[in-house]
Amino acid sequence: MHSVLCDKLGIEYPIFAFTHCRDVVVAVSKAGGIGVLGAVGFTPEQLKEELDWIDEHIGDLPYGVDIVIPQKYEGMGDMDPAQLEKELWKMVPEEHIAFAQKLLADHGVPEWPDGTHSMGLLGWTEATATPLLEEALRRPKCKLIANALGTPPADKVKMIQDSGRLVGALCGRVKQVKAHKAAGLDFIIAQGGEGGGHTGDVGSIVFWPQAVEAAEGIPVLAAGGVGNGKQMLAAMAMGCAGIWTGSLWLTVEEAHAEPAQKESLLKASSEDTVRSRSWTGKPCRMLKNDWTEAWENADNPKPLGMPLQGLVSGDGIRRTAKYAAVGECQKVAFNPVGQVVGQINHVESSRAVITRLITEYVDALEHVNSLMPEA
Amino acid sequence: MHSVLCDKLGIEYPIFAFTHCRDVVVAVSKAGGIGVLGAVGFTPEQLKEELDWIDEHIGDLPYGVDIVIPQKYEGMGDMDPAQLEKELWKMVPEEHIAFAQKLLADHGVPEWPDGTHSMGLLGWTEATATPLLEEALRRPKCKLIANALGTPPADKVKMIQDSGRLVGALCGRVKQVKAHKAAGLDFIIAQGGEGGGHTGDVGSIVFWPQAVEAAEGIPVLAAGGVGNGKQMLAAMAMGCAGIWTGSLWLTVEEAHAEPAQKESLLKASSEDTVRSRSWTGKPCRMLKNDWTEAWENADNPKPLGMPLQGLVSGDGIRRTAKYAAVGECQKVAFNPVGQVVGQINHVESSRAVITRLITEYVDALEHVNSLMPEA
Numbered sequence: 017m018h019s020v021l022c023d024k025l026g027i028e029y030p031i032f033a034f035t036h037c038r039d040v041v042v043a044v045s046k047a048g049g050i051g052v053l054g055a056v057g058f059t060p061e062q063l064k065e066e067l068d069w070i071d072e073h074i075g076d077l078p079y080g081v082d083i084v085i086p087q088k089y090e091g092m093g094d095m096d097p098a099q100l101e102k103e104l105w106k107m108v109p110e111e112h113i114a115f116a117q118k119l120l121a122d123h124g125v126p127e128w129p130d131g132t133h134s135m136g137l138l139g140w141t142e143a144t145a146t147p148l149l150e151e152a153l154r155r156p157k158c159k160l161i162a163n164a165l166g167t168p169p170a171d172k173v174k175m176i177q178d179s180g181r182l183v184g185a186l187c188g189r190v191k192q193v194k195a196h197k198a199a200g201l202d203f204i205i206a207q208g209g210e211g212g213g214h215t216g217d218v219g220s221i222v223f224w225p226q227a228v229e230a231a232e233g234i235p236v237l238a239a240g241g242v243g244n245g246k247q248m249l250a251a252m253a254m255g256c257a258g259i260w261t262g263s264l265w266l267t268v269e270e271a272h273a274e275p276a277q278k279e280s281l282l283k284a285s286s287e288d289t290v291r292s293r294s295w296t297g298k299p300c301r302m303l304k305n306d307w308t309e310a311w312e313n314a315d316n317p318k319p320l321g322m323p324l325q326g327l328v329s330g331d332g333i334r335r336t337a338k339y340a341a342v343g344e345c346q347k348v349a350f351n352p353v354g355q356v357v358g359q360i361n362h363v364e365s366s367r368a369v370i371t372r373l374i375t376e377y378v379d380a381l382e383h384v385n386s387l388m389p390e391a
Numbered sequence: 392m393h394s395v396l397c398d399k400l401g402i403e404y405p406i407f408a409f410t411h412c413r414d415v416v417v418a419v420s421k422a423g424g425i426g427v428l429g430a431v432g433f434t435p436e437q438l439k440e441e442l443d444w445i446d447e448h449i450g451d452l453p454y455g456v457d458i459v460i461p462q463k464y465e466g467m468g469d470m471d472p473a474q475l476e477k478e479l480w481k482m483v484p485e486e487h488i489a490f491a492q493k494l495l496a497d498h499g500v501p502e503w504p505d506g507t508h509s510m511g512l513l514g515w516t517e518a519t520a521t522p523l524l525e526e527a528l529r530r531p532k533c534k535l536i537a538n539a540l541g542t543p544p545a546d547k548v549k550m551i552q553d554s555g556r557l558v559g560a561l562c563g564r565v566k567q568v569k570a571h572k573a574a575g576l577d578f579i580i581a582q583g584g585e586g587g588g589h590t591g592d593v594g595s596i597v598f599w600p601q602a603v604e605a606a607e608g609i610p611v612l613a614a615g616g617v618g619n620g621k622q623m624l625a626a627m628a629m630g631c632a633g634i635w636t637g638s639l640w641l642t643v644e645e646a647h648a649e650p651a652q653k654e655s656l657l658k659a660s661s662e663d664t665v666r667s668r669s670w671t672g673k674p675c676r677m678l679k680n681d682w683t684e685a686w687e688n689a690d691n692p693k694p695l696g697m698p699l700q701g702l703v704s705g706d707g708i709r710r711t712a713k714y715a716a717v718g719e720c721q722k723v724a725f726n727p728v729g730q731v732v733g734q735i736n737h738v739e740s741s742r743a744v745i746t747r748l749i750t751e752y753v754d755a756l757e758h759v760n761s762l763m764p765e766a
Binding site for chain 2: 216218220222223247249254381384390
């Protein structure tokens, strides 16, 4: 398909697959799209291991890495990660930790083996994100870096572009599109409120064309609500240069998630998701469950901001992932996913998903052409 | 354009324009779409006057009428409208009326000339809606009836279809699509959460294709977020039979709104709307302002259900409409509109809107065709 990003990246279809699973990255790139590994949640050592594996299995094909490089937190820019984490923990009220721990205990979620209640800051701060970025930039086949939250700092943009890679970032508001453009990004991921993970509240059908207009020629990838080829055609009709998909890859054959977690996703309808601040501190779309409801209840503690809420919830993320099928784990598990989850009802291979998207796309294009009166 | 509804209605483009202004109804039908008059808010006498005017000015072209026929309220089905209203008022707490009146007074909204604080039930109940429906069915050029909220009762569906007209209804959830289909409706209006007025929370890009699938062949009109031809092409690509637009017509030349109200709409961005229960009791998208915020505040009374909240807010609707430019009226005015409002920034004629939609549609279709590799 003709698309400026296909040409720049040497890929067949402008289908970008965000995933935390290295197997999916490889399978998507091999099927003609491009896999993008979400690196948040990995330590630099873990990321090295994942990228080694990808480099070994992907042949000569390109892939991408997605990180979160927030702007520096006020007054803390020069701290090392351990010191920063210590300072941040001081700002977390005891009440919040106790509430989170009680929610997990009440649902029979086993303790982490070493009995600790913190998984640390992960890649949520600039200090922890930089080593991840550096690891990615050591890989010649890693051809793009995406920032999942906000405009990356200027020095990071320069570092990525100087290395010959493309850099892009997600956003959900027109003013963020403009900020991304002003920062000189190579592409912009415009995510409508339907999307999974951190998301705004303007719907894709409204936001995409506004983003394309505000980007003034910078390629825009459509995110939020794309799970079939009709939706992909809709995105291209509105001027997008491709699609950025995430939810679609959570339940594919190659995805590593626990069966209980895949099952929760496969049976969910589009009405079963909610935008909630209860895990990361920022509005993030995920499956609605006891955890999200509990943090909405007016009698309970309110979610803290980012990154503090992440400290509160981190233990729950790892425990509900590890013990996904134990007790009522799924009722307090973190399952970020978009409304498109309602149209994903069975397991497919990654290749089958790409083939389906393209077949449906071509069919939909034929359909709209057939609606035109004969010239 | 080829569309089953174009053929059935004898119109050129499958563009349905919902509006409360008779002038817009006529202008849209004359430009090749079909105008649909929103009758809620009119008394039967007022509706008669509007339809007389439309019949006189529209030539031989078709138009539609949109009403709200809710299912009967429990135990009240047999009351006449005056008695029903009296019973309903008894259920409204004094606190709510006082709160609403204070909000209006605090913003300098003048009292209604006769000093009353109620505008009655309007067309929100079956008892008040039936005379409106009967008035519409006396008009040979009125070719379709749409129900704005829920599946119409079976006797009304039969009445409309027996008269040779098409009947359809809005919805925002797959289970409502199925209920509409089961009731034998002729078309279904699938509105994504971006839409103005009563709306669900699943985005258009996700909901439309699900609605088309659930409708199993019944034509689906795409509503929620369609304001340009690219968005219209997106809707058609997802299998819709046409578009149902509302926000687009609030600010056209022919629309009767007060200049202050049009101004509020023209300057609003897509992020300036909110889904709120504060006017009708059901989630309804509108411009965010002091009124919507006040009813969200945890310290204030919570919105009642439908139709009770409508009794509380009705006086505000008429006063802020009549005195749109007085004091801070706009800050407590009812301005139902979808997120698409952000792309409507200047006044156009209704004909220019239709022409623009079609031109943009054709351009977008050419664009997506140009992306395909040469066969």
